[in-house]
Amino acid sequence: MKRIILITTAAALIIFQFACSKKQGATAPPVDPPAVQKPEPYPGLPLALTNGSNKKLEIYDPTVTDWNTAEAKKWSWSPTTTLGFSVDEINRFSGGTDFKLRKGIAVISDNNVAAIITYPAGQRVWSKVISGNLHSAELLPNGNIALAASDGNWVRVYAASQGADNATYAEFPLGAAHAVLWDPETNVLWVTGQDQSNNAHILTALSVGGTDAQPELTELKQYRVTLPTAWGHEISAYYGNKNLLWVTTNGGEYVFNKSTKALTMAPTNNLTFVKGIGNQPSGQIVLVRPDANKNPRPQVSCSLNNWSTSTIDFYTAGGQWQGSRTVNGACFYKIKIVYDNYQ
Template sequence: MRKIILGLLVMLTACSKNPGADTAPDPTPDPPAVKDPEPYPGNPLALTNNSTRQIEIYDPAKVDWNTAEAKKWRWSPLPSQGFTTEEANKFGGGTDFKVRKMSVWQNATYAAISDNSFAAIIAYPSGERKWSKILSGNLHSAELLPNGNLALAASDGNWIRVYATSQGANNNTYAEFPLGAAHAVLWDPKLNCLWVTGQDQSNNAHILTALAVGGTDAQPELTELKAYRVTLPTPWGHEISAYYGNTNLLWVTTNGGEYVFNKTTKSLYVSPTNNLTFVKGIGNQPSGQIVLVRPDTNKNPRPSAYCSLNGWATSWVDFYTAGGELQGSRLVKGACFYKVKIVYDNYQ
């Protein structure tokens, strides 16, 4: 992989009120999709679907995702699960979903969820409410910390927050770190920090950095670990995901590219998948297979079946080998997937 030295000269538009604003297609034609789908063994895949306004989980071993047997789980906040009618009405399908096994909660599994104006912790797979709140700020990412607190990133609110959700189902206490166009949060259990993407409001630099979570469970505090701060090669940082199989690496995407970050050298390298633009969600199976989603409007040519609801989602999920070779795709007709997540309870 080639080390990134210079950023792209073309400035790409940031996500605004909706998660993904620039709909100009990638000028470089995409590789042709593999026509004959094959089963892909691996962990289930969670998709945030703007079309159905649900979070949906699919089995990658099923080749036709339009069948009932392929969709293993779906969720939206319901009053029967402890949510308010307002929360149920506001939910638009989600902007992030991460499952975590929580030793502080009897080693049970929970999920952290964000939506544009809503955040929640739910028991997984029951979907029962553990904590939830309606929030302004255009939430783009959520992470459940080992102590039971919840980290959130708000792109319009220009902040990273950690809510003291460990203290009860309706607790509103939080710590805040100012970060322009904040888009991603990922907990690092090895370094005991939060990785985040956003923009330094003092100089407009687009950055990846780490935050220490201090204070107490009831009164958290956030402090930047400036030794880990790097300027992104291209503007408008978006996703951060675990690079399963190597805890020293992270997946990082921007509007202008996709990268692998080395924590030790603090270097960003072009990802094996040939530096695709506007990748909204990316991750890898423990086998090494790479899974990603990017908006249909940014593909060249645009696929014949595509998300017509908005310009930041897709009806397709793409699969690549660890070396970056396109293996194939899954199509869900009428779907508008914004983000994909490996359903795997390991942080990294």
């Protein structure tokens, strides 16, 4: 009889515990968490980046998902005496502020150095130490080089076609000049900067006249527009549509229509402080934005300065974020599609 009572009591206790657990919201046994989505390869042209952390220009393959592997980095460059550069130029080079590839020749700007090199060999074609905080470079079809200097407040065209050490240049005054891009369709040099007479932040176009040896620069004011937000920065080709350009400022990012002169918000939700932007021929958008301007700041980020990043972001043509590539310890300032056509 005692045994029956014990069995009955134990059964009642089990039933009570089960009822209490149901009352407290007990759930079924936990299942494994969903697998973390692996980075996807992004078919497209290689991407050139200026890296201040190791003072090199680097080119990465977007189809490789881990950019910290040797497989991802396809090319890197810095000036050396073997490549034909002076010790002064080597010591001043800090990783670059711009890189553009044009038919087997690349142009480079750095804070105090500008250069034209063969690609991919990297041999010196022309170079010069130039003060003024150089922010952008462009190779003109005749072999001359255009430069924008933000502290120098000018855009210049150097007669680089006339020799490796030629120092002749034409100058156009432009406050906080940040970008130069040649447009073979309209034969103009697009630039961003500030009108020093009224402090307006502008996008405009320059005509390159004169001769190869004695260039001249003249503004074509019919192309001038006031930027929607202050401090114009980048101008890039919009591959797939020759009538459009990418334009960024500290306050936003835009698509410029050459025909209508309209600046409309870029698909990527008008991000601020975008230092470099471009699109693959497929339409995919790639950009760099300083880690200091991201909220929250990424765990892996550039610690060298507040205008660079360790991460490259990828977006669909419609502006939807797809993913990113991060390089540990990198400080990327500018990004360029490695495509030797101007547009």
